[in-house]
Amino acid sequence: MAIEFTKYHGLGNDFILIDNRLSSLPVLTPEQAIKLCDRHFGIGADGVIFALPGENGTDYTMRIFNSDGSEPEMCGNGIRCLAGFLADLEGESRNKDLYRIHTLAGTITPQLMPDNQVKVDMGLPRLLAKEIPTTITSAEEKVINQPLEVAGQTWEVTCVSMGNPHCITFVADVAAIPLESIGPQFEHHPAFPQRTNTEFIQVVRQDYLKMRVWERGAGITLACGTGACASLVAGVLTGKCDRTATIELPGGLLKIEWSEVDQRIYMTGPAERVFTGHIMFN
Numbered sequence: 248m249a250i251e252f253t254k255y256h257g258l259g260n261d262f263i264l265i266d267n268r269l270s271s272l273p274v275l276t277p278e279q280a281i282k283l284c285d286r287h288f289g290i291g292a293d294g295v296i297f298a299l300p301g302e303n304g305t306d307y308t309m310r311i312f313n314s315d316g317s318e319p320e321m322c323g324n325g326i327r328c329l330a331g332f333l334a335d336l337e338g339e340s341r342n343k344d345l346y347r348i349h350t351l352a353g354t355i356t357p358q359l360m361p362d363n364q365v366k367v368d369m370g371l372p373r374l375l376a377k378e379i380p381t382t383i384t385s386a387e388e389k390v391i392n393q394p395l396e397v398a399g400q401t402w403e404v405t406c407v408s409m410g411n412p413h414c415i416t417f418v419a420d421v422a423a424i425p426l427e428s429i430g431p432q433f434e435h436h437p438a439f440p441q442r443t444n445t446e447f448i449q450v451v452r453q454d455y456l457k458m459r460v461w462e463r464g465a466g467i468t469l470a471c472g473t474g475a476c477a478s479l480v481a482g483v484l485t486g487k488c489d490r491t492a493t494i495e496l497p498g499g500l501l502k503i504e505w506s507e508v509d510q511r512i513y514m515t516g517p518a519e520r521v522f523t524g525h526i527m528f529n
Protein backbone atom coordinates (compact mmCIF):
# COMPACT_ATOMS: atom_id res chain seq x y z
CA MET A 248 0.00 0.00 0.00
CA ALA A 249 1.26 3.53 -0.73
CA ILE A 250 0.06 6.89 0.61
CA GLU A 251 0.65 10.06 -1.41
CA PHE A 252 2.08 13.10 0.38
CA THR A 253 3.06 16.67 -0.50
CA LYS A 254 5.99 18.41 1.19
CA TYR A 255 5.44 22.07 2.08
CA HIS A 256 7.31 24.59 4.21
CA GLY A 257 6.52 27.91 5.84
CA LEU A 258 9.84 29.78 6.19
CA GLY A 259 11.72 26.50 6.47
CA ASN A 260 9.35 25.04 9.10
CA ASP A 261 8.54 22.01 7.00
CA PHE A 262 5.67 19.57 6.92
CA ILE A 263 4.44 16.40 5.26
CA LEU A 264 0.85 17.04 4.13
CA ILE A 265 -1.65 14.21 3.77
CA ASP A 266 -5.00 14.32 1.97
CA ASN A 267 -7.17 12.76 4.69
CA ARG A 268 -10.53 14.02 3.37
CA LEU A 269 -12.03 10.54 3.07
CA SER A 270 -11.66 9.58 6.71
CA SER A 271 -12.32 11.29 10.05
CA LEU A 272 -9.21 9.70 11.58
CA PRO A 273 -5.57 10.33 10.53
CA VAL A 274 -4.38 7.62 8.15
CA LEU A 275 -0.96 7.57 9.86
CA THR A 276 -0.12 6.89 13.51
CA PRO A 277 2.14 9.10 15.65
CA GLU A 278 4.75 6.33 15.51
CA GLN A 279 4.65 6.41 11.68
CA ALA A 280 4.89 10.23 11.81
CA ILE A 281 8.08 9.98 13.89
CA LYS A 282 9.65 7.72 11.26
CA LEU A 283 8.52 9.90 8.33
CA CYS A 284 9.87 13.07 9.98
CA ASP A 285 13.32 11.55 10.39
CA ARG A 286 15.71 13.47 8.10
CA HIS A 287 17.80 10.37 7.29
CA PHE A 288 15.54 7.35 7.48
CA GLY A 289 12.35 9.12 6.38
CA ILE A 290 11.10 12.05 4.28
CA GLY A 291 12.31 14.63 6.83
CA ALA A 292 9.98 17.23 8.37
CA ASP A 293 9.07 19.11 11.58
CA GLY A 294 5.64 17.46 11.52
CA VAL A 295 2.88 15.67 9.64
CA ILE A 296 -0.35 17.57 8.86
CA PHE A 297 -3.65 15.91 7.96
CA ALA A 298 -6.43 17.58 5.91
CA LEU A 299 -9.56 15.97 7.42
CA PRO A 300 -13.25 16.62 6.77
CA GLY A 301 -14.67 19.74 8.49
CA GLU A 302 -16.60 19.65 11.74
CA ASN A 303 -19.48 21.87 12.99
CA GLY A 304 -19.70 24.10 9.94
CA THR A 305 -16.01 24.35 9.08
CA ASP A 306 -14.60 23.52 5.64
CA TYR A 307 -11.89 21.16 6.90
CA THR A 308 -10.21 19.96 10.08
CA MET A 309 -6.46 20.15 10.65
CA ARG A 310 -4.62 17.70 12.87
CA ILE A 311 -0.85 17.69 13.21
CA PHE A 312 1.72 15.36 14.76
CA ASN A 313 5.04 16.91 15.83
CA SER A 314 8.23 15.08 14.80
CA ASP A 315 8.30 13.47 18.27
CA GLY A 316 4.79 12.09 17.67
CA SER A 317 3.03 14.46 20.10
CA GLU A 318 -0.10 16.28 18.90
CA PRO A 319 -0.15 20.09 19.35
CA GLU A 320 -3.34 22.16 19.39
CA MET A 321 -2.30 24.37 16.48
CA CYS A 322 0.50 25.23 14.07
CA GLY A 323 0.79 28.62 12.42
CA ASN A 324 3.24 27.89 9.62
CA GLY A 325 1.48 24.57 9.15
CA ILE A 326 -1.97 26.04 8.62
CA ARG A 327 -0.59 28.35 5.91
CA CYS A 328 0.85 25.25 4.21
CA LEU A 329 -2.51 23.47 4.65
CA ALA A 330 -4.30 26.36 2.90
CA GLY A 331 -1.94 26.04 -0.08
CA PHE A 332 -2.36 22.27 -0.07
CA LEU A 333 -6.17 22.53 -0.03
CA ALA A 334 -6.07 24.96 -2.97
CA ASP A 335 -3.98 22.39 -4.86
CA LEU A 336 -6.37 19.56 -3.99
CA GLU A 337 -9.46 21.57 -4.96
CA GLY A 338 -7.86 22.67 -8.24
CA GLU A 339 -10.39 23.99 -10.77
CA SER A 340 -13.32 23.37 -8.41
CA ARG A 341 -11.91 25.88 -5.88
CA ASN A 342 -14.37 28.73 -5.43
CA LYS A 343 -12.90 30.73 -2.54
CA ASP A 344 -9.69 32.05 -1.01
CA LEU A 345 -10.68 31.82 2.66
CA TYR A 346 -10.91 28.50 4.52
CA ARG A 347 -12.54 27.91 7.90
CA ILE A 348 -10.43 25.23 9.57
CA HIS A 349 -11.40 23.34 12.73
CA THR A 350 -8.41 22.80 15.03
CA LEU A 351 -7.86 21.85 18.67
CA ALA A 352 -7.29 25.59 19.22
CA GLY A 353 -10.71 26.48 17.75
CA THR A 354 -11.69 27.66 14.25
CA ILE A 355 -8.74 29.24 12.41
CA THR A 356 -9.22 30.99 9.05
CA PRO A 357 -6.33 31.18 6.55
CA GLN A 358 -6.85 33.34 3.47
CA LEU A 359 -4.89 32.78 0.25
CA MET A 360 -3.20 36.01 -0.93
CA PRO A 361 -1.15 36.73 -4.11
CA ASP A 362 2.41 35.34 -4.54
CA ASN A 363 2.12 32.35 -2.16
CA GLN A 364 1.33 34.58 0.82
CA VAL A 365 -1.33 33.48 3.30
CA LYS A 366 -3.01 35.73 5.88
CA VAL A 367 -4.33 33.89 8.94
CA ASP A 368 -6.76 34.99 11.63
CA MET A 369 -5.07 33.16 14.51
CA GLY A 370 -7.83 34.00 17.00
CA LEU A 371 -7.47 35.49 20.47
CA PRO A 372 -4.33 35.01 22.59
CA ARG A 373 -4.92 33.37 25.97
CA LEU A 374 -3.05 35.01 28.85
CA LEU A 375 -4.12 33.44 32.16
CA ALA A 376 -1.71 30.98 33.80
CA LYS A 377 -4.35 28.23 33.72
CA GLU A 378 -4.80 28.77 29.94
CA ILE A 379 -1.11 28.41 29.04
CA PRO A 380 -1.05 26.15 31.16
CA THR A 381 1.64 27.00 33.69
CA THR A 382 2.08 26.99 37.47
CA ILE A 383 4.48 29.97 37.45
CA THR A 384 1.75 32.16 38.95
CA SER A 385 -1.73 31.45 40.34
CA ALA A 386 -4.28 30.17 37.81
CA GLU A 387 -6.27 33.38 37.26
CA GLU A 388 -3.23 35.62 36.84
CA LYS A 389 -1.34 36.63 33.69
CA VAL A 390 2.33 35.64 33.42
CA ILE A 391 4.20 38.84 32.53
CA ASN A 392 7.91 39.34 33.30
CA GLN A 393 7.88 36.56 35.92
CA PRO A 394 11.14 34.95 37.16
CA LEU A 395 11.80 31.34 36.11
CA GLU A 396 14.86 29.28 37.09
CA VAL A 397 16.23 27.39 34.07
CA ALA A 398 19.76 26.01 33.57
CA GLY A 399 21.05 27.71 36.72
CA GLN A 400 19.89 31.14 35.59
CA THR A 401 16.85 33.28 36.46
CA TRP A 402 14.97 34.32 33.30
CA GLU A 403 12.20 36.92 33.05
CA VAL A 404 9.43 35.15 31.14
CA THR A 405 6.06 36.10 29.70
CA CYS A 406 3.67 33.27 28.75
CA VAL A 407 1.03 33.31 26.01
CA SER A 408 -1.12 30.55 24.55
CA MET A 409 -2.22 30.53 20.90
CA GLY A 410 -3.96 27.26 21.67
CA ASN A 411 -0.46 25.87 22.25
CA PRO A 412 1.81 27.02 25.08
CA HIS A 413 4.60 29.60 24.64
CA CYS A 414 7.20 30.89 27.07
CA ILE A 415 8.86 34.09 25.82
CA THR A 416 11.98 35.79 27.14
CA PHE A 417 13.70 38.96 25.85
CA VAL A 418 17.48 38.91 25.41
CA ALA A 419 20.15 41.29 24.15
CA ASP A 420 21.47 38.91 21.46
CA VAL A 421 19.48 35.86 20.29
CA ALA A 422 22.56 34.50 18.47
CA ALA A 423 24.31 34.03 21.83
CA ILE A 424 21.61 31.73 23.26
CA PRO A 425 22.76 28.07 23.58
CA LEU A 426 19.42 26.80 22.26
CA GLU A 427 20.39 23.10 22.08
CA SER A 428 21.22 22.96 25.77
CA ILE A 429 18.62 25.24 27.36
CA GLY A 430 15.72 24.60 24.96
CA PRO A 431 14.91 21.15 26.37
CA GLN A 432 15.20 22.47 29.96
CA PHE A 433 12.49 25.04 29.21
CA GLU A 434 10.37 22.53 27.25
CA HIS A 435 10.34 20.00 30.08
CA HIS A 436 10.31 22.46 32.99
CA PRO A 437 7.89 21.30 35.74
CA ALA A 438 6.11 24.69 35.57
CA PHE A 439 4.63 23.58 32.20
CA PRO A 440 2.36 20.52 32.65
CA GLN A 441 1.86 20.31 28.84
CA ARG A 442 5.52 21.22 28.16
CA THR A 443 6.09 24.49 26.24
CA ASN A 444 7.47 26.14 23.13
CA THR A 445 10.16 28.68 24.04
CA GLU A 446 10.94 31.86 22.11
CA PHE A 447 14.00 34.09 22.63
CA ILE A 448 13.39 37.63 21.34
CA GLN A 449 15.77 40.46 20.53
CA VAL A 450 14.04 43.82 20.04
CA VAL A 451 15.69 45.48 17.02
CA ARG A 452 13.05 48.20 16.75
CA GLN A 453 9.54 48.71 18.20
CA ASP A 454 8.21 47.23 14.95
CA TYR A 455 10.96 44.63 14.28
CA LEU A 456 11.83 41.61 16.47
CA LYS A 457 14.44 38.90 15.93
CA MET A 458 13.37 35.45 17.18
CA ARG A 459 14.86 32.02 17.73
CA VAL A 460 12.72 29.13 18.94
CA TRP A 461 12.95 25.76 20.62
CA GLU A 462 9.65 24.05 19.80
CA ARG A 463 7.79 21.61 21.99
CA GLY A 464 7.95 18.22 20.32
CA ALA A 465 10.14 19.41 17.44
CA GLY A 466 13.25 21.12 18.88
CA ILE A 467 15.01 23.91 16.96
CA THR A 468 12.95 24.96 13.92
CA LEU A 469 13.64 27.71 11.38
CA ALA A 470 10.32 29.36 12.15
CA CYS A 471 7.30 29.06 14.42
CA GLY A 472 4.09 30.83 13.48
CA THR A 473 2.25 30.48 16.77
CA GLY A 474 5.52 31.42 18.50
CA ALA A 475 5.82 34.61 16.47
CA CYS A 476 2.22 35.53 17.37
CA ALA A 477 2.80 34.78 21.06
CA SER A 478 6.04 36.78 21.02
CA LEU A 479 4.33 39.85 19.52
CA VAL A 480 1.73 39.67 22.29
CA ALA A 481 4.46 39.34 24.94
CA GLY A 482 6.24 42.34 23.42
CA VAL A 483 3.11 44.46 23.67
CA LEU A 484 2.32 43.29 27.22
CA THR A 485 5.85 44.21 28.34
CA GLY A 486 5.86 47.53 26.46
CA LYS A 487 8.68 46.44 24.15
CA CYS A 488 6.97 46.57 20.75
CA ASP A 489 4.06 47.92 18.72
CA ARG A 490 0.87 45.99 18.04
CA THR A 491 2.04 45.38 14.45
CA ALA A 492 5.58 44.18 13.86
CA THR A 493 7.82 42.17 11.57
CA ILE A 494 9.29 39.07 13.18
CA GLU A 495 12.62 37.96 11.71
CA LEU A 496 13.10 34.21 12.09
CA PRO A 497 16.08 32.17 10.85
CA GLY A 498 13.80 31.03 7.98
CA GLY A 499 12.49 34.47 7.02
CA LEU A 500 9.97 37.18 7.92
CA LEU A 501 6.45 37.06 9.32
CA LYS A 502 4.12 40.05 9.73
CA ILE A 503 2.08 39.86 12.92
CA GLU A 504 -0.72 42.18 14.05
CA TRP A 505 -2.62 42.22 17.35
CA SER A 506 -5.75 44.03 16.20
CA GLU A 507 -7.00 46.91 18.37
CA VAL A 508 -10.42 46.38 16.78
CA ASP A 509 -11.17 42.75 17.58
CA GLN A 510 -8.18 41.81 19.80
CA ARG A 511 -7.42 38.91 17.40
CA ILE A 512 -3.97 38.07 16.07
CA TYR A 513 -3.34 38.20 12.31
CA MET A 514 -0.28 36.52 10.78
CA THR A 515 0.86 36.92 7.17
CA GLY A 516 3.59 34.80 5.58
CA PRO A 517 4.47 32.39 2.77
CA ALA A 518 3.64 28.75 2.13
CA GLU A 519 5.79 26.92 -0.42
CA ARG A 520 5.16 23.56 -2.05
CA VAL A 521 8.40 21.59 -2.56
CA PHE A 522 7.58 18.10 -3.90
CA THR A 523 5.09 15.25 -3.86
CA GLY A 524 5.84 11.58 -3.32
CA HIS A 525 4.53 8.26 -2.09
CA ILE A 526 5.05 6.70 1.35
CA MET A 527 5.80 2.99 0.83
CA PHE A 528 4.94 0.51 3.56
CA ASN A 529 7.29 -2.47 3.26
Ligand SMILES: N[C@H](CCC[C@H](N)C(=O)O)C(=O)O
Nearest residue numbers: 319322323324411471472473
Ligand atom coordinates in the same frame (compact mmCIF):
# COMPACT_ATOMS: atom_id res chain seq x y z
N1 LIG B 1 5.65 22.31 18.04
C1 LIG B 1 4.47 23.16 18.30
C2 LIG B 1 3.46 22.96 17.16
C3 LIG B 1 3.95 23.56 15.90
C4 LIG B 1 3.99 25.03 16.05
C5 LIG B 1 4.86 25.74 15.07
N2 LIG B 1 5.47 24.93 14.05
C6 LIG B 1 4.05 26.83 14.41
O1 LIG B 1 4.33 27.20 13.25
O2 LIG B 1 3.12 27.35 15.08
C7 LIG B 1 3.76 22.71 19.55
O3 LIG B 1 3.90 21.57 19.96
O4 LIG B 1 3.02 23.54 20.10
